[in-house]
Amino acid sequence: MLAYIIRRIVQSALVLLVVGLTAFSMFRFVGDPIDNMLGQERTAADIERLREQLGLDQSFPVQYFKFLQEAAQGNFGMSYRQGRPVAEILMERAPATLELAAVSGALAIIFGIAFGVFTAIRRNGFLANFIMSASLVGVSLPTFLIGILLIYIFSVELGWLPSFGRGDTVQIGGWSTGLLTATGLKALILPSITLGLYQMTLIMRLVRSEMLEVLRQDYIRFARARGLHDRAINFRHALKNTMVPVITVIGLQLGAIIAFAIITETVFQWPGVGLLFINAVQFVDIPVMAAYLMLISVMFVGINLIVDILYFFIDPRLRVDRAGGH
Amino acid sequence: MSDTVLSIRELSVEIPTHTGIVKPVDGVSYDICAGEILGIVGESGAGKSMAGNAVIGLLSPPAHIAAGEIWLNGSRIDALEGEDMRRLRGKQIGMVFQDPLTSLNPLLSIGDQLTETMLTHLDISRGEADRRAIAALEEVGIPGAAERIDSYPHEFSGGMRQRVVIALALCAEPSLIIADEPTTALDVSVQAQIIALLKRLCRDRGTAVMLITHDMGVIAEAADRVGVMYAGRLVELGAVRDVLTAPQHPYTHGLMASTPLASQGKARLHQIEGAMPRLNKVPEGCPFHPRCAYARDKCRVAPGPKIADGRTACWFPLVAEKAS
Ligand SMILES: Nc1ncnc2c1ncn2[C@@H]1O[C@H](COP(=O)(O)OP(=O)(O)OP(=O)(O)O)[C@@H](O)[C@H]1O
Ligand SMILES: [Mg+2]
Numbered sequence: 001m002l003a004y005i006i007r008r009i010v011q012s013a014l015v016l017l018v019v020g021l022t023a024f025s026m027f028r029f030v031g032d033p034i035d036n037m038l039g040q041e042r043t044a045a046d047i048e049r050l051r052e053q054l055g056l057d058q059s060f061p062v063q064y065f066k067f068l069q070e071a072a073q074g075n076f077g078m079s080y081r082q083g084r085p086v087a088e089i090l091m092e093r094a095p096a097t098l099e100l101a102a103v104s105g106a107l108a109i110i111f112g113i114a115f116g117v118f119t120a121i122r123r124n125g126f127l128a129n130f131i132m133s134a135s136l137v138g139v140s141l142p143t144f145l146i147g148i149l150l151i152y153i154f155s156v157e158l159g160w161l162p163s164f165g166r167g168d169t170v171q172i173g174g175w176s177t178g179l180l181t182a183t184g185l186k187a188l189i190l191p192s193i194t195l196g197l198y199q200m201t202l203i204m205r206l207v208r209s210e211m212l213e214v215l216r217q218d219y220i221r222f223a224r225a226r227g228l229h230d231r232a233i234n235f236r237h238a239l240k241n242t243m244v245p246v247i248t249v250i251g252l253q254l255g256a257i258i259a260f261a262i263i264t265e266t267v268f269q270w271p272g273v274g275l276l277f278i279n280a281v282q283f284v285d286i287p288v289m290a291a292y293l294m295l296i297s298v299m300f301v302g303i304n305l306i307v308d309i310l311y312f313f314i315d316p317r318l319r320v321d322r323a324g325g326h
Numbered sequence: 327m328s329d330t331v332l333s334i335r336e337l338s339v340e341i342p343t344h345t346g347i348v349k350p351v352d353g354v355s356y357d358i359c360a361g362e363i364l365g366i367v368g369e370s371g372a373g374k375s376m377a378g379n380a381v382i383g384l385l386s387p388p389a390h391i392a393a394g395e396i397w398l399n400g401s402r403i404d405a406l407e408g409e410d411m412r413r414l415r416g417k418q419i420g421m422v423f424q425d426p427l428t429s430l431n432p433l434l435s436i437g438d439q440l441t442e443t444m445l446t447h448l449d450i451s452r453g454e455a456d457r458r459a460i461a462a463l464e465e466v467g468i469p470g471a472a473e474r475i476d477s478y479p480h481e482f483s484g485g486m487r488q489r490v491v492i493a494l495a496l497c498a499e500p501s502l503i504i505a506d507e508p509t510t511a512l513d514v515s516v517q518a519q520i521i522a523l524l525k526r527l528c529r530d531r532g533t534a535v536m537l538i539t540h541d542m543g544v545i546a547e548a549a550d551r552v553g554v555m556y557a558g559r560l561v562e563l564g565a566v567r568d569v570l571t572a573p574q575h576p577y578t579h580g581l582m583a584s585t586p587l588a589s590q591g592k593a594r595l596h597q598i599e600g601a602m603p604r605l606n607k608v609p610e611g612c613p614f615h616p617r618c619a620y621a622r623d624k625c626r627v628a629p630g631p632k633i634a635d636g637r638t639a640c641w642f643p644l645v646a647e648k649a650s
Binding site: 218219221222223224225227228232237240314317 | 384412413414415420423425428429431432433434442446447478494498
């Protein structure tokens with residue numbers, strides 16, 4: 001098992017290198033930051049000086065290598081726009097995004113699995129059919145539209161919930177949390193529904209179809225023939241087998257939630273890293289963009305690693321064969 | 327007989343389809359006594375599994391019991407539903423399926439699957455269940471049962487898994503076992519062992535067994551009596567020795583002649599002309615008459631006598647020398 005994990009970590013590191021390279025080289029073509037940083041009255045000498053200062057005069061591999069070297073130490077350079085260390089800015093912004101993503105992810109997983117199991121067990125029930133039809137809306141409406149609809153209903157018309165921002169936050173160590181204040185929690189509701197809805201419907205539909213497949217298996221029939229309770233058959237026997245393929249997708253979807261946060265954060269002016277990224281793109285703030293992409297890929301890769309390790313605990317067939325079987 | 331465990335009376339199973347109602351089981355009656363093994367044979371699609379599933383209440387809709395009665399240890403069970411039926415399964419009726427590779431849940435250890443079955447039906451403690459699980463594995467001949475109790479199904483070979491399945495079917499001490507082709511999916515070399523195991527365990531405990539199979543060899547080896555099914559009907563029922571050596575129904579006769587066991591020494595296997603009718607096109611009268619060499623006018627109009635009155639549902643049972 002240890003060897004397996006080490007192998008996966010090495011693979012993950014390789015993936016990060018490639019992502020870093022892609023991100024880094026891509027940014028060379030999005031525009032020249034010098035244009036934004038210097039005003040109209042710039043001289044050729046100014047430009048040259050700044051270029052040198054930022055290291056932009058060096059060759060591409062040298063720039064990339066330096067970037068990696070610094071990044072490994074948690075140093076992503078200075079933001080061109082804000083003139084502060086990127087790491088500091090990210091640390092400031094990350095809690096907002098992570099809290100939003102965590103709440104959305106939890107909603108998506110809990111309701112996705114619950115609805116998926118329900119609609120599979122009560123396959124022909126009225127409520128199950130209703131949920132299935134309603135879920136089509138979640139899959140087909142674009143995220144920003146859902147966000148705007150929710151704002152229109154709950155903020156504009158009903159006035160129950162705030163339409164933008166994070167509410168009040170509390171500092172705990174270096175982490176600013178909105179989970180401990182009433183306004184913070186209220187502010188979290190609409191964005192997390194907006195962000196989690198698509199993933200929830202996806203997980204629900206997947207759980208449902210996998211569960212229906214599992215319920216057709218011989219071992220479920222045999223479990224019934226042994227007179228086990230429906231509860232044990234549905235949750236102990238069927239759900240566990242359903243989760244094997246579902247976990248992979250859930251892992252990928254959690255990564256997607258963090259990535260999709262960009263849209264939700266823009267709609268709700270949520271002060272997270274997604275909004276930071278959008279602003280950075282407008283300004284061609286390369287260090288911020290690069291750091292953001294690296295952060296996102298670290299999360300993707302980390303989640304994948306966790307998923308792979310989870311498999312070990314769920315599926316005995318992946319563990320080392322004790323008896324050899326056949 | 328007083329120790330009759332299972333009694334099926336005029337059982338019919340129906341499936342509504344687009345083209346009309348089909349009857350995979352049609353007016354079947356038989357009894358199985360404690361400690362007795364009743365073999366059920368017949369070609370594929372004859373309704374053997376349907377009859378077994380009807381008894382344990384596991385017909386998959388839209389198939390349902392349309393008529394007849396099923397009695398288990400003196401109580402009628404064909405109308406039981408939900409919880410009442412669930413309590414019977416495993417506790418009073420055990421079932422062994424064809425494919426041991428797919429019958430066990432791959433994610434649960436065999437010990438867990440055994441104990442959960444016992445704890446569902448028996449009023450015993452967790453520790454007692456663990457102890458009995460090991461004993462059950464020992465009984466079905468799993469070497470090193472105590473060490474292997476936490477193993478997962480994939481760590482066993484096919485034959486060993488079928489032993490585990492049998493242990494599972496028997497662990498709550500049911501009075502009836504329905505074994506639906508328990509050896510068909512297994513290697514020829516282990517088939518005989520599994521049949522011998524099933525036979526020994528059921529003899530020891532006095533469990534009644536419905537042994538569904540295609541294999542006349544299995545019947546000859548294990549069963550006390552045998553019932554022959556054709557197109558949903560029971561066409562012959564009797565002691566194994568009688569039915570195998572002197573079949574009275576022309577279909578049984580053809581079936582015997584077409585298996586290697588009965589035709590040992592003969593130049594080649596006999597084959598019954600034609601094919602079993604599709605269930606939506608079962609002919610009038612005796613369902614076998616279009617393929618029967620001895621069919622007469624009566625066979626074409628009247629469905630054959632009730633088997634309860636004799637050994638066979640044939641109007642003109644073969645006598646020994648005709649069947650030679
Ligand atoms: N949903 C259905 N609609 C129509 N006919 C069906 C349906 N399900 C099963 N049947 C028919 O029921 C009949 C009985 O099937 P059953 O499984 O009992 O046969 P069997 O004797 O066990 O055969 P085998 O030896 O292949 O297992 C078959 O002829 C099959 O075609
Ligand atoms: Mg069958």
